[in-house]
Amino acid sequence: MEQAGNDEVIVVGGGVVGLTTAVVLAEAGRRVRVWTREPAGRTTSAVAGALWWPYRIAPRALARTWALTSLAVYEELAERPEETGVRLVDGVLGGTSLDELGDWAARVPGLRAATADEYPGTALRARLPLIDMPVHLRLLQDRLLRAGGAIEERTVTDLAGVRAPVVVNCTGLGARSLVPDASVRPVRGQLVLVENPGVRDWIVATDPVAGTTAYVFPQPGRLVLGGTTDEDDWSLAPDPDAAAAIVGRCAALRPELAGARVLGHRVGLRPVRDRVRLERTERPDGSVLVHNYGHGGGGVTVAWGCAREAARLADPTAAR
Template structure:
């Protein structure tokens, strides 16, 4: 049994803590904000490796996560379903991400927004993040993870044998590198009028469009502004999101607006998942997941467990 402190309480931190505890380690998870206050809570929760590298590793991590989500669909408290939807393509088809997807097909023209030449129809996990994060916290407590509220400013503050840095945008400062950059994502929340199919049209000529339906609301987007760190919703951006999504998804034309949210994606040239020594401390880093924290969460958590056990990188 190794004493491990996980710094970070979003989906990456919580899955890392849970996987480590399930592997028999003594785990403390320290977070400066509760899970409901993290960028993970704003996420649409669709399994898709968005804005993340390197592809050759992402496929493996994503496939592991997809299979773990498959095992959770019969647990309503976990907030995981599998839903069919359309990934719209407006440029050359680049379908590297389908490697881990069981069933997919070409989208018919009637399934595509006007002007879109092609797309992929597939069934993938859809995770209702406030529900899933609460379930992760409960599972962590059940297997003995100590969930502490606090702010770690330096890995030297931590007394355990190993520190797992999974603090999103704050991670770089803890280990002395440039760390991830923020990419501002604003979404609109609409009451769900019965929409069941998701749609993503990242390259829509009027701006990014997506509609991700959950039982009571639809997460509609969106924006992806690298380097922007303002977390207050912008009314003009909000109006633009509503206009685009209602044009592309007519079922939402009269849906009640529930609000707007902003999250800052932690974007890096590649996910930093490695073992290192920082100021004499054993550290495993797990950050830089961009817009794919949910998608890679369990795969990366499994690798964290391996790195803690082996004491060296991939």
């Protein structure tokens, strides 16, 4: 592969983690190029439901720190929702209590126990960032370009062939073959987009018996209904039976959704790992490789925190 300039950083991967990392690096004055196999609009990030919440992501303590860093950024971006795609929206998280959370929860705006009128069971009420990912990904691309960065569509088949003083690996599920790291695996998520009959708040509910999750996220011009967690399933084709089940579970939460006109279907493969890999390694030629992958369905939640840590690790003066 092409040799990069002596002071360049190449970020491999153009999803939300890769773009956010590239933005942090470029806005800090680094010369950054993003190498991505496909445009951001066709990545897994583009189809994410994108509610901020540190859920099923490890290591837990670090993930919460990364999440709170991201929360502060999203709160600022929410002041310009049309431009950034970020809004602060009220909603209910079913099946979770305050006792299950740590001290970090005090930082979450409006977080409290939900009332019986709000949810029939244990639940939390909060005002959280809800992100319109197509808009947000365009924002990240624009910020990167304004900071002097570049985005190139190219397929990387071997990380060793990416030659630069610093390479940041944000390839998500691609890390399974590129590192290679067999511990990265897909967890398939299917969504249904429907017309919004007037739903303004989000809701997430888990059935502990059936092991299913239902969520309703109001996005501009549509409702996003989910979802599925199909482990080790590589299929990107929407399953009609799964779609019908999603709509049924969501209509049980919000009866006004019964019969809502379907606008489309989306499928994404979450890059799940037992814990996020965020670390620096030295390559035989003296260059630096920073890994930043394995975020599962929490990439949006921790993106800015992980990006800042990755940028620190990418600093040539960082401790070895």
